[in-house]
Amino acid sequence: MDTKRFDEAVTLLPERLQRELLFLEPALRAGAEELRLYCGRGLRAVLDTGIVPLRGTVAREDLEYVLERASRSSLHAVQESLRRGYLTAPGGFRIGVCGAVVLKDGEPRGFRQLSSLCIRIPRQVSCVPPELAERLWDKSLLILSPPGGGKTTFLRDLVRLVSDRGTRVCLVDERGELAALAGGIPQFDVGRNTDVLEGCPKAEGVEMLLRSMSPQVIAMDELGAAEEEAVYRAADSGVSVWATLHCASQEELARKRFPRRVFRQGLLIRREAGRRTYQEVRIPW
Amino acid sequence: MVKALGAALVVSCCTLLGLVTVGRSNQRLRSLGSLLAVLDQLKAELEDLLPPLPDLLGSLRFRAEQPAAEFVSQVIWLTEKKRLPFQEAWEQGVRETDALCLRPEEAKALSALGAVLGRYDPETQCAAVERTRQRLALFRDLEEKEKARKNRLSAALGAGAGITLAILLL
Numbered sequence: 001m002d003t004k005r006f007d008e009a010v011t012l013l014p015e016r017l018q019r020e021l022l023f024l025e026p027a028l029r030a031g032a033e034e035l036r037l038y039c040g041r042g043l044r045a046v047l048d049t050g051i052v053p054l055r056g057t058v059a060r061e062d063l064e065y066v067l068e069r070a071s072r073s074s075l076h077a078v079q080e081s082l083r084r085g086y087l088t089a090p091g092g093f094r095i096g097v098c099g100a101v102v103l104k105d106g107e108p109r110g111f112r113q114l115s116s117l118c119i120r121i122p123r124q125v126s127c128v129p130p131e132l133a134e135r136l137w138d139k140s141l142l143i144l145s146p147p148g149g150g151k152t153t154f155l156r157d158l159v160r161l162v163s164d165r166g167t168r169v170c171l172v173d174e175r176g177e178l179a180a181l182a183g184g185i186p187q188f189d190v191g192r193n194t195d196v197l198e199g200c201p202k203a204e205g206v207e208m209l210l211r212s213m214s215p216q217v218i219a220m221d222e223l224g225a226a227e228e229e230a231v232y233r234a235a236d237s238g239v240s241v242w243a244t245l246h247c248a249s250q251e252e253l254a255r256k257r258f259p260r261r262v263f264r265q266g267l268l269i270r271r272e273a274g275r276r277t278y279q280e281v282r283i284p285w
Numbered sequence: 286m287v288k289a290l291g292a293a294l295v296v297s298c299c300t301l302l303g304l305v306t307v308g309r310s311n312q313r314l315r316s317l318g319s320l321l322a323v324l325d326q327l328k329a330e331l332e333d334l335l336p337p338l339p340d341l342l343g344s345l346r347f348r349a350e351q352p353a354a355e356f357v358s359q360v361i362w363l364t365e366k367k368r369l370p371f372q373e374a375w376e377q378g379v380r381e382t383d384a385l386c387l388r389p390e391e392a393k394a395l396s397a398l399g400a401v402l403g404r405y406d407p408e409t410q411c412a413a414v415e416r417t418r419q420r421l422a423l424f425r426d427l428e429e430k431e432k433a434r435k436n437r438l439s440a441a442l443g444a445g446a447g448i449t450l451a452i453l454l455l
Contacts, residue, residue, distance in 0.1 A: 065370075073364065073371035073403040074337040076410060 003029035063114040092180025145269035151244035163191020170215035172205035206230035310432040319353035352384035375399025
């Protein structure tokens with residue numbers, strides 16, 4: 001049972017809470033997808049079976065401690081992401097932040113008070129069947145699932161597989177979750193021939209990569225409207241684009257806005273009885 | 286002969302005492318100068334690159350002159366090995382790095398910066414670094430003037446006291 005990622009996430013917490021969590025049963029530590037801290041209300045672990053309350057109380061100072069550890073005592077270095085409600089801790093742990101927001105000119109600037117944190121625990125999982133990678137590597141692909149469905153994990157593994165077979169893959173890792181660079185070295189295995197652009201908005205990142213890195217594939221997480229033009233330019237340059245998108249069904253996909261001319265192939269990830277299934281879907285134009 | 290040697294020894298000791306006082310002043314000037322250089326680099330990096338503080342200090346440690354380099358190393362050790370919050374590590378570093386030879390008001394000015402670094406936006410942090418830099422520069426200027434004054438006075442007094450004693454002994 002691989003509890004390593006959970007144990008790494010726990011090191012972000014104050015020692016008092018670490019002591020409570022490191023003695024949890026291995027099955028829970030191996031299965032936890034998120035750790036949630038609620039000011040005045042305690043800790044929770046999120047597993048694929050549901051939410052499990054944990055021992056320990058959470059004070060405001062505990063949340064501030066986590067933020068200081070996660071930002072490496074450098075809020076200035078994470079202010080852009082904090083304005084969007086999250087930061088990524090070393091090791092690729094995305095931490096969602098909630099509390100009383102400070103606004104300036106109507107835009108969020110940061111947090112005056114913290115009320116809860118959600119620490120997402122990413123894992124490296126070999127989940128892509130090699131034959132699927134073989135079929136899809138040279139096509140643009142949309143990876144679909146509801147939140148927490150495993151899109152990011154799948155994308156990371158697909159990038160690794162295809163990169164290792166000799167394809168030049170470029171990763172626009174806006175939130176630092178896919179590769180989790182530390183000192184320039186990816187902490188996740190994203191393949192031998194993968195270039196990583198971390199912390200860059202996806203639209204600008206795609207442009208930079210097209211100009212300078214001669215990619216065969218550009219991969220990104222959480223496709224949005226801001227990336228539409230850049231995705232079209234990439235496809236028009238002959239580059240395959242892989243992206244993830246929140247979506248639970250083909251019916252929902254029909255209502256979503258995304259560059260349909262580029263993405264004709266999709267992969268819908270479903271979770272049923274604790275297992276994930278992968279369904280290839282054709283995307284009508 | 287013995288009296289002459291004794292007199293020479295007394296003159297040398299008194300002159301040396303004067304020079305030691307001047308030497309201490311030089312040490313403080315070197316310390317303040319090295320701190321000012323570190324603050325300049327800190328501000329430049331915060332303005333341009335927004336690096337996380339551990340990376341910034343890690344790089345400053347190798348570029349800084351002593352004794353500021355020792356101070357930076359101490360802060361890094363306190364944050365990484367003792368896992369102290371940054372502000373606490375900075376303040377403790379100021380207190381515990383004896384080689385800085387700071388006077389209380391100088392230590393207070395440098396310590397206060399620890400409450401700002403890493404906690405606010407880059408502009409606020411740079412403004413705080415600049416204020417600290419200006420205060421330490423002022424202390425350095427005062428120390429230089431004091432040194433110039435003591436330089437002449439201490440050497441003269443030292444030699445004068447020694448010669449007087451020598452005459453009395455002889």
